Amino acid sequence: MSKILHKKKLSESVYLMRLDAPLIAEERQAGQFIILQVNEDLGERIPLTIADADIEEGSITIIFQVVGKSTTLLAALNEGDEIPVLVGPLGKPTHIDNFGTVVCVGGGIGVAPLHPIAQAMKQAGNKVTIIIGARNKDLLILEDEMKKIADEFIVCTDDGSYGRKALVTEPLKELCELTPKPDMAIAIGPPVMMKFCAETTRPYDVHTLVSLNTIMVDGTGMCGGCRVNVGDDIKFVCVDGPEFDGHQVDFDNMISRLNSYRDIETTSHDCELDKQVKDLEAAQ
Amino acid sequence: MSHMTKEEINEKAKLLLEDLINREEPLKTKDRMKIPAQLMPEQDEFARRHNLDEVSMGYTMEEAKLEAMRCLQCVKKTCVADCPVLIDIPGFIKHIADGDMQSAADEIKKVSLLPSICGRVCPQEVQCQQNCTVGKALKDVDKAVAIGRLERFVADWERATGNIKLPEVKPETGKKVAIVGSGPAGLVVAADVRREGHHVTIFEAFHKLGGVMRYGIPEFRLPNEIIDQEIDTLRKIGVEFKTNFVVGRTRKLMDLLNKDGYDAVFVGTGAGLPMFMKIDGENLVGVFSANEYLTRANLMRAFDKGKADTPIYNSKRVAVLGGGNVAMDAARMAVRLGAEKVYVVYRRTEKEMPARVEEVGHAKEEGIEFHFLQNAKRIFGDEKGRVKAMECLRYELGEPDDSGRRRPVVIPGSEFTIDVDTVIVAIGNGSNPLISQTTPELEVNKWGNIKVDENQKTTVDRIYAGGDIVLGAVTVILAMGEGRRAANSINQVLAEDIEKEAKRN
Numbered sequence: 001m002s003k004i005l006h007k008k009k010l011s012e013s014v015y016l017m018r019l020d021a022p023l024i025a026e027e028r029q030a031g032q033f034i035i036l037q038v039n040e041d042l043g044e045r046i047p048l049t050i051a052d053a054d055i056e057e058g059s060i061t062i063i064f065q066v067v068g069k070s071t072t073l074l075a076a077l078n079e080g081d082e083i084p085v086l087v088g089p090l091g092k093p094t095h096i097d098n099f100g101t102v103v104c105v106g107g108g109i110g111v112a113p114l115h116p117i118a119q120a121m122k123q124a125g126n127k128v129t130i131i132i133g134a135r136n137k138d139l140l141i142l143e144d145e146m147k148k149i150a151d152e153f154i155v156c157t158d159d160g161s162y163g164r165k166a167l168v169t170e171p172l173k174e175l176c177e178l179t180p181k182p183d184m185a186i187a188i189g190p191p192v193m194m195k196f197c198a199e200t201t202r203p204y205d206v207h208t209l210v211s212l213n214t215i216m217v218d219g220t221g222m223c224g225g226c227r228v229n230v231g232d233d234i235k236f237v238c239v240d241g242p243e244f245d246g247h248q249v250d251f252d253n254m255i256s257r258l259n260s261y262r263d264i265e266t267t268s269h270d271c272e273l274d275k276q277v278k279d280l281e282a283a284q
Numbered sequence: 285m286s287h288m289t290k291e292e293i294n295e296k297a298k299l300l301l302e303d304l305i306n307r308e309e310p311l312k313t314k315d316r317m318k319i320p321a322q323l324m325p326e327q328d329e330f331a332r333r334h335n336l337d338e339v340s341m342g343y344t345m346e347e348a349k350l351e352a353m354r355c356l357q358c359v360k361k362t363c364v365a366d367c368p369v370l371i372d373i374p375g376f377i378k379h380i381a382d383g384d385m386q387s388a389a390d391e392i393k394k395v396s397l398l399p400s401i402c403g404r405v406c407p408q409e410v411q412c413q414q415n416c417t418v419g420k421a422l423k424d425v426d427k428a429v430a431i432g433r434l435e436r437f438v439a440d441w442e443r444a445t446g447n448i449k450l451p452e453v454k455p456e457t458g459k460k461v462a463i464v465g466s467g468p469a470g471l472v473v474a475a476d477v478r479r480e481g482h483h484v485t486i487f488e489a490f491h492k493l494g495g496v497m498r499y500g501i502p503e504f505r506l507p508n509e510i511i512d513q514e515i516d517t518l519r520k521i522g523v524e525f526k527t528n529f530v531v532g533r534t535r536k537l538m539d540l541l542n543k544d545g546y547d548a549v550f551v552g553t554g555a556g557l558p559m560f561m562k563i564d565g566e567n568l569v570g571v572f573s574a575n576e577y578l579t580r581a582n583l584m585r586a587f588d589k590g591k592a593d594t595p596i597y598n599s600k601r602v603a604v605l606g607g608g609n610v611a612m613d614a615a616r617m618a619v620r621l622g623a624e625k626v627y628v629v630y631r632r633t634e635k636e637m638p639a640r641v642e643e644v645g646h647a648k649e650e651g652i653e654f655h656f657l658q659n660a661k662r663i664f665g666d667e668k669g670r671v672k673a674m675e676c677l678r679y680e681l682g683e684p685d686d687s688g689r690r691r692p693v694v695i696p697g698s699e700f701t702i703d704v705d706t707v708i709v710a711i712g713n714g715s716n717p718l719i720s721q722t723t724p725e726l727e728v729n730k731w732g733n734i735k736v737d738e739n740q741k742t743t744v745d746r747i748y749a750g751g752d753i754v755l756g757a758v759t760v761i762l763a764m765g766e767g768r769r770a771a772n773s774i775n776q777v778l779a780e781d782i783e784k785e786a787k788r789n
C-alpha cells in the first residue's frame with residue numbers, strides 16, 4: 001500500500017505522482033524502477049522508472065503516460081488515494097562514474113527516467129550534455145529540471161513547435177562528429193528512438209547505454225517475460241538490466257515482443273511507435 | 285483415472301463397508317488384500333477442460349475408511365522409511381479405519397505442517413507408496429495403499445470442521461526472525477519458530493503469499509483456498525507478513541540483521557530462474573517460460589479473461605517442452621485456456637518422466653498428446669516475429685547417465701516440423717540470483733544454489749537457507765523438510781542467546 005502524496009498533470013497524457021514509499025526512497029539509486037498494480041486482485045503489474053526520490057519525505061516520484069487500461073486507472077487516482085501494490089526498487093542501478101563527457105538523450109516520457117541518471121552523472125563530475133525531444137511542445141516534460149543539470153542543453157520537437165525542429169538523433173550525430181567526441185551516451189525513450197540513437201553513435205564508437213522497458217510480470221527474474229537478445233546472450237531486463245549496451249541490443253525483436261498482446265490490448269502507445277518508426281526511417 | 289462417476293464409486297464403497305463392518309471376525313490380511321483399491325472421484329474429463337476446479341474431488345468417509353482398512357499395519361514400516369518427513373503412516377491410517385479422524389489429523393501434524401497440500405502434490409508413487417507392502421504383494425504400485433489420498437482426506441476433514449486446532453505458542457521471547465519467501469520452506473520455518481515464542485516476519489516479493497504453490501501450481505490441482513487457510517493459521521498465531529518486499533532490493537539481507545534488529549534470517553527464495561533451450565527462435569513472440577505462462581494464468585488471474593487486466597496469449601496449437609510437473613501444469617492450463625491441440629515434447633520416454641504419474645494420466649485424459657523421444661531444434665516465426673512452427677529431432681535411448689536414466693541420443697537426420705503458434709519451455713529452473721548478487725557475503729555453488737551445512741546454516745552466521753534455493757528445483761515436501769531443520773537450528777541458537785542473556789543479568 002502506498003499513498004499518493006501529490007499528483008500533477010505534466011502534459012496532455014503525462015502525469016507525475018509522488019508516492020509515500022520510505023523504504024524505496026532510501027534504497028533506490030539512479031536507473032532503478034518500481035512495479036505497481038492499481039488493483040491487487042485483478043490488476044496488471046506495470047513497471048515504471050523512479051524519476052526522483054525524497055528521503056526526508058520518504059517519497060518517490062513516478063512519471064507516466066496514459067497508454068492503456070492500467071495507466072488510465074492510475075491516472076484516475078487522486079492525492080490521498082492508495083496504490084495497493086508497489087514494489088521496488090528493482091533492477092540494477094546505473095553504473096555512475098566520471099567518464100568525462102556524457103550525452104544524455106531523452107525522448108518523450110523517457111526524460112523522466114533520464115533525470116536521476118543525468119543528475120548522478122553530473123554529481124560524479126562529468127560534463128553533461130542533455131538532448132530532450134518530443135513530438136511537439138505540449139509533450140515536452142521536465143525541461144527546467146534538465147536544464148538545471150546540463151552543461152549544454154538542446155531541445156528538439158518533431159514538428160518544430162518548440163526548440164529545434166529535429167529528431168534527437170540529429171544533434172546527437174553532430175556531437176559525435178566533434179573532436180573530442182563524447183565519452184559516452186545514454187539514450188532513454190521509446191524503443192525506436194533508442195534503436196536509432198544506438199545506430200547514430202555506432203559508427204563513431206561512442207559507448208551508448210539504453211534503458212529498456214519491456215513487458216514484465218514479476219520483476220524479480222522468475223518469469224523470463226522481460227527477456228531480450230543482447231549480443232549472443234538472452235538477458236532478463238528486470239534483473240540483468242534495465243540498462244544495456246545499445247549497440248548489442250536486438251531492438252527489432254524487442255519491439256515485436258512488446259507487441260505480443262497487441263491483438264488483445266490495442267493501445268495508443270502502439271500507434272505512437274508505428275509513427276516513430278516511419279519518422280525515423282524517413283530521417284535516416 | 286477413474287471412469288466411474290463420483291456417485292458410483294461411493295455407492296460401491298458404502299455397500300462394501302457395511303458388509304465388512306457387519307462381519308463377526310476381525311479382518312485378516314487376506315481379507316484386507318481383497319478390498320479393492322478405492323478410486324479417486326474425479327471431475328468429468330471433458331467438463332474439466334473448461335474450468336479451473338479441482339480435478340480430484342477427494343474421498344468420501346466410506347471410501348477413506350475402506351482404503352484405510354487395506355493397510356496391513358506392517359511391523360517393518362517401509363512406507364514411513366520412504367517418507368521425507370517420516371510421518372507415522374500406519375498410525376494415522378489406523379485412526380481413519382477406526383473412525384477417529386481428529387487423532388489421525390493430530391498424528392500427521394506432529395511432523396507435517398501442510399498435509400492438505402502434501403496429500404495433493406507429493407510424488408507418493410516414488411515415496412511412501414513405492415514400497416508399500418500391499419502394492420508389492422499385488423505387484424502394482426497403483427494398488428498400494430493410497431497414503432496421499434488418505435492424508436488429503438484427513439486434512440480436508442479437519443478443515444471442513446471449521447475449527448482447525450491452532451498450534452500452541454510459547455510466551456514471547458522478544459527475539460525476532462526474518463523469513464525471506466513465503467513458499468513451503470518459509471511457511472514451515474515460520475510456524476516452527478513462532479511456536480517457540482519468537483516474533484516472525486515473512487517478507488514476500490509478490491503481492492500474494494504461498495510461493496510456487498500460488499503462482500505455479502494451478503488451482504485445478506491445489507485450490508488457492510487451501511493455501512489461504514494455511515496462511516490464515518499462521519496469521520492467527522501471530523506471524524507477520526510483509527508482501528511487495530524484495531529482500532536484497534527493498535532492503536539488503538544484511539540490513540535485516542544489522543539495522544532492523546532481526547536475530548536470525550531464513551532464506552527460502554525458491555528456484556525461480558527459468559531456463560531456456562538456447563535454440564534459434566526462442567525469443568519469438570509466443571515462446572514463454574512455463575513460469576510466465578502459469579504466473580499470468582494463476583497469480584495474475586488471466587484465466588478470468590475479460591476480468592483480469594493481465595493478458596494471456598491466445599494459443600490454438602501449443603507445444604510444451606519438458607516432462608515434469610511444471611510441463612504437465614502448463615499443458616493442462618493451455619487446454620483450459622482454449623488451445624485446440626496441446627503437445628508435450630519430451631526427450632526421454634514416459635518411464636523417465638519426473639512428473640507425478642497421476643498428473644500424466646490426467647493430462648492424457650484431457651486430450652494432451654505426448655511426443656516422447658523428441659526435442660525441439662528450432663522455432664520458426666512469421667514476418668511479424670510470431671511463432672508459426674517448431675522443428676524437432678527424434679532421439680533414442682543410449683547408455684545410462686549420471687542420474688541413472690538412459691541418456692537420449694539424437695538420431696541424425698530425423699528432423700521434422702510441427703505447426704504450433706505457442707511454445708512453452710518447462711525444462712527446469714536455475715536459482716534466483718537476486719539475494720546472492722546483493723549479499724556478496726553469502727557463498728553459492730556453481731549453479732548459484734546457496735551453500736549450507738547440515739543445520740541449514742549458510743556461510744554467514746545467523747543466516748539459514750533451505751528449499752529450492754538450496755536444493756535446486758525439487759518438491760514441496762523436501763522444501764518443507766529443509767525448513768523444519770532450519771527452524772530447529774534457529775530455535776537452538778536463539779535459546780542459547782536467551783540463556784546467555786539470563787546468566788548475564
Ligand SMILES: Cc1cc2nc3c(=O)[nH]c(=O)nc-3n(C[C@H](O)[C@H](O)[C@H](O)COP(=O)(O)OP(=O)(O)OC[C@H]3O[C@@H](n4cnc5c(N)ncnc54)[C@H](O)[C@@H]3O)c2cc1C
Binds near residue numbers: 529
Ligand atoms: C508449476 C510447478 C509445479 C510443481 N508441482 C509440484 C508437485 O506437484 N509436487 C511437488 O512436490 N512439487 C512441485 N513443484 C515444486 C515445488 O513447488 C517447489 O519445490 C517448492 O515450492 C519450493 O519451495 P520453496 O519454499 O523453496 O520456494 P518457492 O515456493 O519457490 O517460494 C519462494 C518464494 O520466495 C519469494 N522470493 C523470491 N525472492 C525473494 C526476495 N528476494 N525477497 C522476498 N521474497 C522472495 C518468491 O516470490 C516465492 O514466493 C512444482 C513447481 C512448479 C513451478
Ligand code: SF4
Binds near residue numbers: 358374417
Ligand atoms: S507399507 Fe503400506 S500396508 Fe504397510 S504400513 Fe505402510 S501403508 Fe500400511
Ligand code: FES
Binds near residue numbers: 217218221224
Ligand atoms: S519480469 Fe519476470 S523475469 Fe523479468
